[in-house]
Amino acid sequence: MSAAIRFESVSKRYRLGEVGTGTLSHDLHRFVARLLGRPDPFALVGTLNDREVADGFGDGSRDDLPSDNAGDNARDETTGKRSVGSRAKRQNDYVWALKDIDFEVPRGEILGIIGRNGAGKSTLLKLLSKITAPTSGRIKTKGRVASLLEVGTGFQPELTGRENIYLNGALLGMRRHEIRSRLDEIIDFSGCAKYIDTPVKRYSSGMTVRLGFAVAAHLDCEILVVDEVLAVGDAEFQNRCIGRMREVSAGGGKTVLFVSHNMGSVRSLCRQGVVLDRGEVVTMAPISDAIRDYFDLNAGAETGAHWHGTVDPTSAFAVEHVSVVGQGQPSYAATDQSNVISPDEAFQITIQYTVGKPLPPMRVGFQILSGEGPVVVEAYDSDAPDCRGPRSPGRYCSTCTIPGHLLSPGWYYLTLNAGIPHVENLFNKAGVVKFRIHESELDRAQRTRRSGVLQPCFQWETKPS
Amino acid sequence: MAIETESDLGSEDWDEILEPNAAVFNLRLREVWLYRDLLYLFTYRDIVSFYKQTILGPLWFFIQPIFTTLVYVLVFGKIAKLSSDGIPQILFYMSGVVLWNYFSECFNKTATVFRDNAALFGKVYFPRLLIPLSIVTSNLIRFAIQFGLFLALLVYFVAIGEVSPNAWALLLPLSVFVMATLGLAFGMLFSALTTKYRDLIFLLQFGVQLLMYATPVIYPMSQIPAGISGVLAWNPLAPVFELTRLGFLGSGTVSIGGLVYAATFAVVAFLVSTVIFNRVERTFMDSV
Numbered sequence: 097m098s099a100a101i102r103f104e105s106v107s108k109r110y111r112l113g114e115v116g117t118g119t120l121s122h123d124l125h126r127f128v129a130r131l132l133g134r135p136d137p138f139a140l141v142g143t144l145n146d147r148e149v150a151d152g153f154g155d156g157s158r159d160d161l162p163s164d165n166a167g168d169n170a171r172d173e174t175t176g177k178r179s180v181g182s183r184a185k186r187q188n189d190y191v192w193a194l195k196d197i198d199f200e201v202p203r204g205e206i207l208g209i210i211g212r213n214g215a216g217k218s219t220l221l222k223l224l225s226k227i228t229a230p231t232s233g234r235i236k237t238k239g240r241v242a243s244l245l246e247v248g249t250g251f252q253p254e255l256t257g258r259e260n261i262y263l264n265g266a267l268l269g270m271r272r273h274e275i276r277s278r279l280d281e282i283i284d285f286s287g288c289a290k291y292i293d294t295p296v297k298r299y300s301s302g303m304t305v306r307l308g309f310a311v312a313a314h315l316d317c318e319i320l321v322v323d324e325v326l327a328v329g330d331a332e333f334q335n336r337c338i339g340r341m342r343e344v345s346a347g348g349g350k351t352v353l354f355v356s357h358n359m360g361s362v363r364s365l366c367r368q369g370v371v372l373d374r375g376e377v378v379t380m381a382p383i384s385d386a387i388r389d390y391f392d393l394n395a396g397a398e399t400g401a402h403w404h405g406t407v408d409p410t411s412a413f414a415v416e417h418v419s420v421v422g423q424g425q426p427s428y429a430a431t432d433q434s435n436v437i438s439p440d441e442a443f444q445i446t447i448q449y450t451v452g453k454p455l456p457p458m459r460v461g462f463q464i465l466s467g468e469g470p471v472v473v474e475a476y477d478s479d480a481p482d483c484r485g486p487r488s489p490g491r492y493c494s495t496c497t498i499p500g501h502l503l504s505p506g507w508y509y510l511t512l513n514a515g516i517p518h519v520e521n522l523f524n525k526a527g528v529v530k531f532r533i534h535e536s537e538l539d540r541a542q543r544t545r546r547s548g549v550l551q552p553c554f555q556w557e558t559k560p561s
Numbered sequence: 562m563a564i565e566t567e568s569d570l571g572s573e574d575w576d577e578i579l580e581p582n583a584a585v586f587n588l589r590l591r592e593v594w595l596y597r598d599l600l601y602l603f604t605y606r607d608i609v610s611f612y613k614q615t616i617l618g619p620l621w622f623f624i625q626p627i628f629t630t631l632v633y634v635l636v637f638g639k640i641a642k643l644s645s646d647g648i649p650q651i652l653f654y655m656s657g658v659v660l661w662n663y664f665s666e667c668f669n670k671t672a673t674v675f676r677d678n679a680a681l682f683g684k685v686y687f688p689r690l691l692i693p694l695s696i697v698t699s700n701l702i703r704f705a706i707q708f709g710l711f712l713a714l715l716v717y718f719v720a721i722g723e724v725s726p727n728a729w730a731l732l733l734p735l736s737v738f739v740m741a742t743l744g745l746a747f748g749m750l751f752s753a754l755t756t757k758y759r760d761l762i763f764l765l766q767f768g769v770q771l772l773m774y775a776t777p778v779i780y781p782m783s784q785i786p787a788g789i790s791g792v793l794a795w796n797p798l799a800p801v802f803e804l805t806r807l808g809f810l811g812s813g814t815v816s817i818g819g820l821v822y823a824a825t826f827a828v829v830a831f832l833v834s835t836v837i838f839n840r841v842e843r844t845f846m847d848s849v
Contacts, residue, residue: 102575110847123757222846226686229581229843236575249684252606254613263606266599267685 099238100203100319100351101224106233108194108219108375193219195375197233203318206345206352208366208383210359210390215372217355221245221323224353239318239351242268246323248308253297257288257307260296264311278314285340286310306333313340319351320344338365359387360470391467391509391527403528407450413458413522416491417448418512420531423497436532439551440500443531447477447512448493455487458522460494460514465527466549467507478517504551505535588835592688599687603695608702622706626662630655637779646781646812649723655711656806657778663704664740664798665769670696671748672765675756675845682846689842690835693749697741704737715809729815730808736801739827743797746830753834753841777802782814797823 194216201207209217223230225243250267251260261282265275275282283289286307288299296304312320322341338361344350356362362369362383369386371379371393379389405415421444422437437443447460461476477483477494509530514523593600612618633654637643645653671693675682678692718724755761773779776798785793793799800819807813 222683223579226579227683228846230579232581235579237577237579238575241577243685246684250681252610254610255606259605263599263602266596266602267681267687269596269687270598272598272601 098203099200100205101201101238101353102236103197103199104234104236106194106197106223106230106235107192108216108223108228109190109231110193111190192375194223194230197375197377199370199377199380201351201353203238203351204345204349205368206341206354206366208362208369208386209353209355209372210357210362210369210386211372211378212393214374216375217372218245218323219375220372221321221353221355224321237319240269240316241319241321242312242315242317243321244268244309244312244323245321246308247305247312251296251304251308254295256295257286257292257299258283260307261311264308265315268312268315269317270315274316275311282310282314285313285336302333309333309337313337313344317350319353321353323355324357334361341365359390363387388467388507391465391507391530401529401531409450410452412452412455413449413514414452415447415449415512415514415523415525417446418510418528419446420444420510420529421446436534438500439503439505439533439535440553442497442500444495444497445510445529446493446495448491449514450491451487451489453489456516456519457484458487458514458516459483460492462496462513463511464503465509465511467509470549472503472508472549476513501553502550503533504546504548505533507532588832589688589690589839593690593694596688596691600691600695600698603691604699604702607695607699619706622703623710626655626658626707626710629658629662633658633779643780644784646783646806648781648806648810648812649718652711652714652718652724652810653781653806654779655714656810657802659704659707659711660736660740660802660805661773661776661778662707663700663737664744665773666700666703667697667741667744668748668751668769669765670700671745672751672755673762674748674752675841676752679846690838693745693752693838696748697745701737701741711809724809725811726809727807727811729804729813732804732808732820735820735824736805739797739801739823742827742831746827746834749834749838750830753837753845756841756845772796772798777806781806781812783812794819797826799823 197216197220209220211217221243222228222245223235224237224241225245226241227245248260248264250264252263255263258279261279262272262275265282266272283292286303286309288303288307288310291299291303296307299307312322320341341352341354342365345352352365354362354365366383369379369381369383369390370377371386371389373393378393379386381389401420403418405417407414407416420437423442423444445462447462449460457478459476459478461474461478463474464472466472475496477496483494507530509527511526512523512528513521515521612621615621617624630651634650638645638650638654670677674689674692674696682689715724715726719726751761751765755765775793775796777785777793782790782793782799782803800815800823803813804815804820805813807815
């Protein structure tokens with residue numbers, strides 16, 4: 097198997113702060129340095145892309161950073177401004193969205209690229225799609241690259257669906273006769289046959305997306321690059337897209353690079369995964385390992401069965417301690433790790449917290465997220481009828497017992513949440529605790545892996561009839 | 562981090578290598594040729610979306626030059642009493658307006674190409690040069706329609722014997738070529754520079770207007786005092802306007818040297834600005 101794409105120490109630097117101020121002076125500095133035969137004076141500065149440290153905002157504010165919102169480049173540069181706010185950071189006006197990326201993608205591979213917001217995923221795709229050039233390093237590709245960073249790029253609202261298929265196809269590098277020969281297929285796949293001669297401005301957003309993907313899915317290319325585009329469209333269409341990508345890779349020997357935050361679709365589509373974090377490759381491994389690493393990154397590497405919070409005596413609410421502990425007898429001596437739980441074993445999630453001032457009726461609870469993506473359950477202490485009144489100051493301990501024979505084997509992560517419903521969010525932290533449900537003896541004996549996040553032991557009755 | 566597959570480095574033949582700095586003098590015209598269908602579709606899009614949902618539709622192509630010409634006749638002809646070299650004023654000004662419209666549309670639209678298409682450029686790659694080219698071609702169609710109007714008017718004046726076209730008129734394609742190339746070249750140069758230095762947009766706004774007064778649009782070259790005409794001769798647009806007037810209206814100051822100068826200037830400017838444009842295009846998404 098030969099390589100279809102190779103990244104050779106690829107880096108990409110972005111400038112922070114307001115563009116337009118200081119660029120002329122920077123350009124002059126560069127020019128003088130070049131005259132004197134010195135290296136680019138700004139190549140040395142720049143930090144890794146660590147936004148949390150720089151901007152000090154919570155989870156929400158990370159969403160609008162350079163590499164991620166592929167759409168708004170104009171805003172990229174200005175949002176960066178926030179992180180320049182502190183004077184200590186002032187000289188680091190440049191940030192490395194990608195730093196020394198080195199990997200190779202074999203032909204026919206479906207590679208998932210995962211990472212948190214701002215990890216550099218979209219920047220990577222942009223470089224590969226030639227939208228912007230790398231700051232250093234080289235990307236080598238074999239065959240035509242078609243990239244789908246947004247569905248329906250360049251759609252002209254005044255033109256009809258049919259005309260837009262031609263326009264969009266040509267934008268993606270297809271010749272008109274190629275499009276003509278596939279027109280029926282494309283219209284069929286989009287499911288917009290009835291409206292194909294209606295201007296696109298009358299389409300629903302779902303139809304626009306379907307039409308856009310239909311064009312891209314029928315591209316004649318060797319390398320297909322797909323960014324988070326499947327987030328739009330209904331479940332049925334998403335499945336069709338994933339099916340189509342798999343088809344394209346298996347049948348046509350095409351190489352697919354797929355970026356998504358939806359671990360479910362990444363897992364079902366990709367064989368290999370690359371985990372990016374702060375512009376660097378953390379893992380390149382089979383997809384299940386990659387997804388596990390990704391979750392570990394989110395949770396913090398040292399995350400285990402226990403988590404200790406910092407208690408601020410003045411705050412209205414603080415979490416002291418969270419733990420996941422298996423109950424009763426494990427069916428076999430699994431391991432000495434405390435966060436490994438047998439599948440038939442009940443376990444308890446205990447949340448210890450302090451309330452600093454009288455609070456209206458509130459609730460404390462958690463979500464259990466499967467390592468494979470979806471949220472499995474969400475539960476709150478207020479589920480119990482006697483726990484719905486106002487809360488007076490003091491220390492509390494909430495324990496939730498989760499029965500055995502419920503979760504299927506695998507890694508799980510706990511997101512902690514406390515709040516006054518519809519009023520205020522007191523505490524929210526993802527991946528505070530992680531634990532693993534061990535494979536059951538039955539599964540091990542039968543060497544099977546059942547599908548599904550839940551694996552309850554239902555009642556079965558089989559008798560001759 | 563890299564997974565080591567077989568490392569037959571020497572034998573691998575890559576189709577494309579993306580690097581920080583591409584070769585400077587690669588105009589990448591071959592790539593443009595590969596995407597020629599897109600040029601057609603862009604042009605089609607520009608023309609169609611121009612008059613979609615307007616009541617008068619393509620009639621708007623005529624309305625603008627007619628009204629501008631009438632105002633010029635009134636202001637420059639009747640009030641300021643500028644000479645029109647013995648040519649009927651309405652023909653004189655209309656030829657100037659139609660030609661100038663073509664050049665300034667090419668220039669203005671091309672100059673803001675990166676800004677106007679940032680959303681598109683940020684999402685998909687195609688040779689960026691196609692957008693300026695599509696501006697020039699869709700405006701060429703507009704120009705053809707408006708020039709048709711001028712010709713219709715000309716036929717009337719020829720019939721009543723006021724003007725007599727001559728063989729110089731056959732050089733019209735040269736005039737169009739020089740205007741298109743210059744519009745494209747100046748526009749691309751501006752668009753490349755404005756991605757970083759927005760100030761130039763303000764320069765552009767009055768610059769095009771001032772350039773019109775430095776070009777024989779509302780006056781004939783023959784009326785220029787000797788001292789100033791030497792300076793105006795540097796304007797590569799001047800020979801083009803004079804050539805068209807000489808050919809169709811029978812009066813103009815044209816020299817072969819001036820035409821050669823204009824054509825050479827246009828081609829050189831186009832090559833230089835294409836190089837700059839292609840350079841900026843590679844990273845403009847980071848600074849627009």
